[in-house]
Amino acid sequence: MTSYDYLIVGGGQVADDAARALREHDANGTIGIVSTDEDAPYTRPALSKKLWTDPDFSEDSVPLGTAAQTGAELRVRTRVTAIDREAKEVELESGERLGYGRLLLATGSEPRRLEGPEDERIIHFRSFADYRTLRHLMTEGARAVVVGGGYIGAEIAAALSVNGAHVTLVFPEDVLGASRFPPSIAERHQKLFTDHGVELRPGRRAERLTILDDADVGVTLDDGTALGGDIVVVGLGADPRLQLARDAGLDVADGVVVDETLRTSDPSIWAAGDIIEYPDVVLGRTRIEHVDHARESGAAAGRSMAGAEAPYDHTPYFYSMVYxxxxxxxxxxxxxxxxxxxxxxxxxxxxxxxxxxxxxxxxxxxxxxxxxxxxxxxxxxxxxxxxxxxxxxx
The missing domain is CATH 3.30.390.30 (FAD/NAD-linked reductase, C-terminal dimerisation domain)
Structure with a gap:
């Protein structure tokens, strides 16, 4: 059985920063990374931002080079189905087991999905593979229906519109951004989209995905309206993947409960990123989903696993950019x-x-x-x- 000094479950930004911190503090310890993604760790914010707006930032700039730069052994398209805490092993979907000295849970989040048929032209946007599919489908004048007015929905709607698509954006608020901004800022935020030709469908929720005919995919809204286009992109946020931790008997509340060093209720298991509920020094006990938190908590967890007991004392920020x-x-x-x-x-x-x-x-x-x-x-x-x-x- 293969065993690692440090095993990371999850292959996102957390895994990259954790592996780098581990290697910085332990030059010789073996590191394994197990990821359900088909790609090695990459910079996720670029998928809805720079790849669409910066001609000098290419797909080659997205991978983080984790394995080559840290010596970690990476397995992609691999799912961990169980943790045997007593044996200090994880079980893979294939039935294979991997041993660990210290384990980091960095399972991230799962995009929320709409019910309906599967089709290449319908994308629940989250991964690098999703970006590649969308970029392949994007042609000048393509008609795109984007569902969701949060980070992903708004950023993708903006990205597609500046790349020549005719975009319809569906969102539940009366004004785009009203669930986050005060009215004056929300109005300014919304005007950015209308000034760039995005057709807005405020106050509406998409209930189901549809295939309207051979040419169009679409969504049915809560008022019965059917919207169709060449592409549908769903950006309805994501939910933390907590089941693995729950099944292992770790303390889980709004997220996996960790202490100030990001250690879970098991002294050999740490957690970081989207999935953790942690004691923030400014905000109190909280759970945060954003890349700044992923990076900083990943690095903090790596340091802690390698023996540095300094607390995670960074209060994350979050950001967005459109137009x-x-x-x-x-x-x-x-x-x-x-x-x-x-x-x-x-x-x-x-x-x-x-x-x-x-x-x-x-x-x-x-x-x-x-x-x-x-x-x-x-x-x-x-x-x-x-x-x-x-x-x-x-």
């Missing part, structure tokens, strides 16, 4: 909370999201760079003085 407009945020973006918007000029704004005691629990940085640490400080210090808040970032 050249970038926003970043720390904490909770919930427009049902009281908000304090501070325009810095005609383009840039800071929005503070306040709890019922007037304390900031989230900060939105609209077209503002270099202010993430200031946003973290505002939340950590629980500044409630409105005038002090107004002058905190700018």
């Amino acid at each position: 050249g407009v970038r926003w970043e945020a720390v904490g909770t973006l919930d427009p049902t909370l009281e908000t304090l918007e501070v325009p810095l000029d005609t383009e840039r704004s800071v929005v503070y999201y306040l709890d019922d005691q007037g304390r900031p629990v989230g900060v939105l940085l609209w077209q503002i760079e270099g202010a993430r640490d200031a946003a973290r400080t505002v939340i950590a210090e629980a500044i409630t003085d409105r005038e002090l808040l107004r002058g905190s970032i700018g």
